[in-house]
Amino acid sequence: MDTKNKGFNTKLIHSGDYEDCFGSVVTPIYQTSTFKFKDAGHGGDCFSGKSDDYIYTRMGNPTINSLECKIADLENGYRGIAFSSGMAAVSTVYMAVLSQGAHVLSTDAVYGPSRAVLERDFSRFGVEYSFVDTSKIELVEKAIKPNTKLIYLETPTNPTIMLTDIRKIADIAKKYGILVCVDNTFSTPYLQKPLDLGADIVLHSITKFINGHADIVGGVVVAKDKDVYDNLRKTMTFMGGNMDPHQAYMVNRGVKTLSLRMERSGKSAQKIAEYLEKHPKVEWVRYPGLKSHPHYELAKKQMTGFGSMISFELKGGFKAGEILMNNVKVAALAVSLGGVESLIQHPASMTHAGVSKEARNNAGISDGLVRYAVGIEDVEDLIDDMENALRKI
Ligand SMILES: *Cc1c(COP(=O)(O)O)cnc(C)c1O
DSSP states (O other): OOOTTOOHHHHHHHTTOOOOTTOOSSOOOOOOSBOOOSSHHHHHHHHHTSOOOOOBTTTOOHHHHHHHHHHHHHTTOSEEEEESSHHHHHHHHHHHHOOTTOEEEEETTOOHHHHHHHHHTGGGGTOEEEEEOTTSHHHHHHHOOTTEEEEEEESSOTTTOOOOOHHHHHHHHHHHTOEEEEEOTTTHHHHOOTTTTTOSEEEEETTTTTTOSSSOOOEEEEESSHHHHHHHHHHHHHHTOBOOHHHHHHHHHHGGGHHHHHHHHHHHHHHHHHHHHHOTTEEEEEOTTSTTSTTHHHHHHHOSSOOSEEEEEETTHHHHHHHHHHHOSSSEEOSOOOSSSOEEEOTTTTTTTTSOHHHHHHTTOOTTEEEEEOOSSOHHHHHHHHHHHHHTO
16 A cells, blocks of 8 residues: 555554465564575666565565565655664764764763664774763754764653653764764654654664564664665674664564553553652652653654653652562553553662662762553553552652
8 A cells, every 4th residue: 555645543454465476464483594686687676776666585585675665654754774683773873873983972871882882883893972961952952073073862751751852963973974863762763753853863762662562673774865775774784783683573563553552551651650750658750741841842842642651759768669679569560661561660779779879879860760651451450559559668
């Protein structure tokens, strides 16, 4: 089906559909490593680019391509590239765009490994980096250097839930000829379309909302222009972070309910955030859909909804966090987000237990901070669950 002028939900279901000779409604799993050429000339045409028929699964595969086309369509981009993980997507963008002596300017509260791979690995090849609070435009312009080649944004951030104005940053980047990449994992194209706001590249950990069922790890990158895409595709092919056809099949299946899941979890998150904000045992709540959020106006302008990630601070600090974790029953204690199940996390006692209190505080992770990824269970059950656990503190 030609989905060019169709709505978001029709694209979600039909973009990238693969028509096979049996009329299969669902894109099948092409579990093959390689593809037969019809003859020597055909092989030559495939390698010289005269034909875009499939050659070898690391380079391209119908099941994977179906997913890549769908996500590219949803993000209003040129084309997409699927990866074995979100971090393979992030690293491939860095590898494709940065060279020795290049500088990358990144959101300070960026996903931990997206920062760590620069500090630990790319630094060894002479890549420079600065981490700034990109929610403050004036800090971004000040941090640009003559060798800045990439501005890497994450909005909203985790677990601080701060927003960056993508359009304003993209306008500045254009003046200096710098590429802008946005990690859109938390919002998905259902809520935010960075390429429409001026970004050049958008990427996702597919593991989260896009797949939505907490059963695979994957990533995807979409470029706005052909040149940027071609470069990224070559780097992916050589670095080898490709997705597997079976993974792609799972995501093709999971993504179809993206709108329904985002709508339900977003509505529940709004209710839970409002409930928590009134709760006497809660110090503060960070959720872009609350008027108290410092970027509430930007969220309304830049996003079409507020998502399902909530951060809040418990009055009782570390101990209160532990008690809450040990008493929730519907929400599961786990990292990750974006699945149908609600997940809850207390960084101070769990993910950041090995980090010093000082370093935690510098990263905005206070002792009573809780991160809640709202799923699609009945919101009444989620609130009851929270109420019962909060009562134990
Ligand atoms: C999880 C995550 C990643 C990394 O993705 P993986 O699929 O775990 O490799 C990158 N960015 C954000 C915002 C994430 O939440």
